[in-house]
Amino acid sequence: AQKVTQAQTEISVVEKEDVTLDCVYETRDTTYYLFWYKQPPSGELVFLIRRNSFDEQNEISGRYSWNFQKSTSSFNFTITASQVVDSAVYFCALSGNTPLVFGKGTRLSVIA
């Protein structure tokens, strides 16, 4: 069975601090995809990134970076120099041979 665990329920940081959101997953599939979505207060989930299980290269996109470590089944997300607009709920998700399974999310509050 697929499972995604986001152990951090809520995180608060002061603006300009770096913050890392943890994601640990479980799957028996050899081929799978990992995602991060952002859910701002308006409600819609916004796609941030998709990685497949064969690509362990870390990725950086502006202030966002992702660290995929297959050995620890983790796909962590770091926001550098956080801003108030980063405040949202962030979801990690996994898709193998089943439809997308989401974690419970981490609520990030960035305080000015």
Place this chain on the structure above:
Amino acid sequence: EAGVVQSPRYKIIEKKQPVAFWCNPISGHNTLYWYLQNLGQGPELLIRYENEEAVDDSQLPKDRFSAERLKGVDSTLKIQPAELGDSAVYLCASSLGGSVSVPGELFFGEGSRLTVL
């Protein structure tokens, strides 16, 4: 380009009443999803359509929930009768192509928040 459009955004009903949610996916997206999101939880898939065909409805409580996607475009999710535990946000998403094994990027609507009193 317009995103995924859902209506209504908010709905308050009494238990045992029926309710329906409508979703208009992004033009050209053949795959449409309905997700249920309870407070403090991640979205959970209810049903997935490939064009007009429901290819995965294993999580849809078929005794009270029904869905349809006429002509492979718009979709409607209905609950009849609603129960207190149905209070949640119902999210619609669409994607261009993709499959379970190679999922495409999902684009989500803002959701329909249901409150059952």
